Amino acid sequence: MDEWPMTCQAYRLSVFLGSSSVSAPSHSLALMPPTSNQNAEEAAVDSPCGCEAKRRRKSDDKQDRSSRVAASAVSGPLTEEDRDCIDRFRQLVRIPTISGEGVTSGSYAKCAELLQKWLGEITGVTNIRAIEYVPGKPVILATFPGTDPALSTILLNGHYDVVPVFREHWKSDPFEAVIEDGKIYGRGTQDMKCVLTG
Numbered sequence: 498m499d500e501w502p503m504t505c506q507a508y509r510l511s512v513f514l515g516s517s518s519v520s521a522p523s524h525s526l527a528l529m530p531p532t533s534n535q536n537a538e539e540a541a542v543d544s545p546c547g548c549e550a551k552r553r554r555k556s557d558d559k560q561d562r563s564s565r566v567a568a569s570a571v572s573g574p575l576t577e578e579d580r581d582c583i584d585r586f587r588q589l590v591r592i593p594t595i596s597g598e599g600v601t602s603g604s605y606a607k608c609a610e611l612l613q614k615w616l617g618e619i620t621g622v623t624n625i626r627a628i629e630y631v632p633g634k635p636v637i638l639a640t641f642p643g644t645d646p647a648l649s650t651i652l653l654n655g656h657y658d659v660v661p662v663f664r665e666h667w668k669s670d671p672f673e674a675v676i677e678d679g680k681i682y683g684r685g686t687q688d689m690k691c692v693l694t695g
Contacts, residue, residue: 512616515636516596516605516658583681585615586694587674589657590683596658600633608657609635612693655693659685 575583592608599605609627616625616639625639640650662671662684669675671684 512639512641512653513636513655515609516594516599516631516634516656582694586686586691587676587681587683589690589694590674590681590685591672592657593662593672594658594685595661597661599658605634605658609637612657613637613639655689657685657690657693659688659690 588611589608592604592611593602594604594608595602599608613625613627616622616637620639620641622639622641624642625637627635627637629635664671669677669682671682674681674683674686676682
């Protein structure tokens with residue numbers, strides 16, 4: 498089984514979510530590079546706060562952990578938490594945040610508002626704000642305070658816009674988030690609304 502620390506509680510964590518054409522401001526970036534050597538078979542992480550984890554990956558294992566978790570959540574017995582996550586994911590996919598069209602359609606604002614609401618509900622973090630560096634393209638910045646303010650900030654950056662759709666190539670509405678054979682189909686399911694939901 499893979500083991501990998503998603504976050505370290507000692508670090509302050511900032512989450513920056515917006516349209517892919519809006520970058521995080523350079524003055525807000527303070528990234529911590531890995532502190533140990535990494536290779537495809539095993540990567541070890543030693544953070545300054547002393548936590549350590551190892552990730553083992555079989556060379557024939559092409560699926561990453563998140564893909565396995567997502568697949569099992571839809572195909573196996575579902576918990577209430579699974580159903581809630583799937584529902585939120587499908588809600589995001591149903592918002593047609595097509596790159597270049599989101600400003601005029603209002604879909605960027607709708608998606609950003611929903612993400613901001615969920616961050617507060619799920620995490621309990623209150624330092625969440627919407628910022629418009631570019632008019633009509635809101636970004637959400639949420640900061641999770643770490644336990645050690647002397648450590649640098651780790652920034653997680655994501656986007657909620659999706660590439661344009663050629664509907665004639667789809668079997669179903671690309672913004673319906675159809676579940677078929679244990680899989681969810683829709684524009685943005687992989688890039689990157691699944692990550693935003695996680």
